[in-house]
Structure formats: C-alpha cells, structure tokens
Amino acid sequence: MTSDACSVVSAMGAAYNENRWADLPGMVTPNVVSRIGPNAETVGPMGLMGVLEYYARYFHVDFQVLKLFTQRSAVAVKAQLNVTYHTTEPGMPEAVGQTFQVPLAGFLDVVGGRVDRISLVYNYEDWLRATEIHSKREGRQA
Amino acid sequence: MTHDGISATVERVLTAFNVGDLDVVASVFALDSAVEVGPEFSMTGPSGALQVIAYFSQFYEHRFQRWRVFSHGGEAVVEAQMVCKYISTYPGHIEAQGQEIIVPAAFFVTFKDGLVSQVSCVVSSFDWAFAV
Numbered sequence: 001m002t003s004d005a006c007s008v009v010s011a012m013g014a015a016y017n018e019n020r021w022a023d024l025p026g027m028v029t030p031n032v033v034s035r036i037g038p039n040a041e042t043v044g045p046m047g048l049m050g051v052l053e054y055y056a057r058y059f060h061v062d063f064q065v066l067k068l069f070t071q072r073s074a075v076a077v078k079a080q081l082n083v084t085y086h087t088t089e090p091g092m093p094e095a096v097g098q099t100f101q102v103p104l105a106g107f108l109d110v111v112g113g114r115v116d117r118i119s120l121v122y123n124y125e126d127w128l129r130a131t132e133i134h135s136k137r138e139g140r141q142a
Numbered sequence: 143m144t145h146d147g148i149s150a151t152v153e154r155v156l157t158a159f160n161v162g163d164l165d166v167v168a169s170v171f172a173l174d175s176a177v178e179v180g181p182e183f184s185m186t187g188p189s190g191a192l193q194v195i196a197y198f199s200q201f202y203e204h205r206f207q208r209w210r211v212f213s214h215g216g217e218a219v220v221e222a223q224m225v226c227k228y229i230s231t232y233p234g235h236i237e238a239q240g241q242e243i244i245v246p247a248a249f250f251v252t253f254k255d256g257l258v259s260q261v262s263c264v265v266s267s268f269d270w271a272f273a274v
Contacts, residue, residue: 069212069219076212076219105248105264107221121248123264
C-alpha cells in the first residue's frame with residue numbers, strides 16, 4: 001500500500017503540473033476532504049476543483065516535490081510552490097507578473113487507490129511577503 | 143535513526159513543550175542545528191530554538207494537540223495541530239483579545255546522531271488571520 005499511495009500522490013501532482021486537470025476528479029474519492037489555504041474545508045471532487053480554479057485566476061502555481069514520505073496509506077509531501085502572480089487578487093498587492101517560491105507541506109490519505117484527504121499547509125506570511133517584496137522590486141525595475 | 147526513534151523524540155519534545163518543560167525541548171537540538179521559521183528567520187542551536195519559542199510566546203500561548211510523524215532515514219515531516227491563543231497584540235496585527243484557534247502546522251526535521259540538526263516549520267497562518 002505504501003508504494004501505491006506514493007504512486008497515487010505522484011500521479012496527482014503530475015496531472016496538476018501538466019494541466020491535465022480533467023484527470024484530477026478521478027484520482028480522488030467522492031468524499032475527499034480538501035483543506036487548502038483560507039477556504040477551510042471542501043468536500044468532494046468539485047470542491048477541490050473549485051479551490052484550484054479560484055487560485056488559477058490569479059496565480060500560476062507549479063508544485064515542485066522535494067521529497068515524499070509514506071506512513072501506511074498516508075503520504076507527506078515536502079514541496080516548494082513556484083508561483084507566478086499574473087492577475088491581482090482582491091485585497092492582495094498588485095500583480096505585476098512577480099514570481100516567488102513558498103515552502104509547503106502536503107498531507108494526503110489514500111483509500112482504495114484514490115486520495116481521500118488533502119491538507120496543504122503553507123505560511124500565508126511567506127506568500128504575502130513574497131508578493132509584496134517582488135511587487136516593489138518589479139515596480140522599481142519598471 | 144529509525145521511525146520509532148524519531149517518533150519517540152517528536153513525542154517527547156512536543157509533550158515537553160505542552161507542559162512548558164523547555165529544558166527537554168532544548169535537549170533534542172544539536173549545538174549547531176539550524177532552526178528556521180519562515181524564509182528569513184534562522185537561529186542556531188538549543189538557545190536559538192528557545193529564543194524562537196520565547197519570541198512567539200510574548201504574543202501567543204501554544205500547545206500541540208495532535209501530531210503524526212512521517213520519516214525516511216534521518217528526515218521527518220510532522221503534521222500537527224496547534225492550539226493558539228492570542229494573548230498580546232503582535233506589532234502591526236489586530237488587537238489581541240484572547241482569540242483561540244486550532245492551526246494546522248508542519249515541521250520538516252533532519253536528525254543527525256540522534257539530535258535535531260535542522261528544523262523548519264510552516265504554519266497555516268491563513269487560518270489564523272481569517273479566524274481573528
């Protein structure tokens with residue numbers, strides 16, 4: 001199960017990064033619980049897709065997996081988000097195409113070959129500071 | 143270091159943290175260990191770890207209520223839930239009124255010779271910001 005869980009999570013990450021998002025709902029259970037950022041928990045594949053589509057309006061995010069750790073049917077992911085901020089999100093600094101990296105931890109449970117729980121943990125202050133710093137830097141260069 | 147050994151160390155340090163036994167917390171850090179919080183805040187060794195704890199303890203009371211350890215070789219990731227109580231206003235942030243929330247947190251830990259040689263943490267301050 002351990003290697004299976006790892007394979008499932010790796011496949012999901014690849015589908016995300018390669019923009020094969022139509023494949024994602026089939027990789028999760030009907031009751032998958034997703035906890036990503038400030039939108040608290042969503043349930044089901046469409047909830048997950050809703051969160052991803054929300055962020056995609058403002059950011060291009062590439063998951064760079066640094067290491068996978070497995071514990072029975074659970075997987076922890078040490079990763080870095082490579083982010084391009086392309087469109088201003090309401091309440092956030094102006095988007096000027098700034099790029100930045102944010103460390104992230106992902107925790108996923110796999111049931112029957114599908115992901116049943118996703119929890120992504122990253123520091124919002126890392127994110128906010130990066131957008132602000134890079135916004136000022138881009139502004140100075142312009 | 144075995145998974146059981148790493149799990150036992152994590153259990154010991156988080157349990158000690160919860161009861162305020164900072165001597166035990168400090169004892170798991172190597173003298174030259176790197177303690178990183180966020181992208182620009184890095185301290186060194188047991189005293190550095192205690193400085194980080196002391197800094198945030200000015201503003202928050204923390205305790206860990208659940209954790210799970212993933213490890214491979216001498217590396218580990220700890221998934222944790224941290225109960226935070228906002229007791230004193232953090233500069234530039236909203237007023238502290240004793241707000242309390244459960245915040246997801248993760249620790250990336252590297253062990254060497256049975257001690258922590260490097261640790262960094264990410265805390266979902268999104269949850270915190272939206273709750274307070």
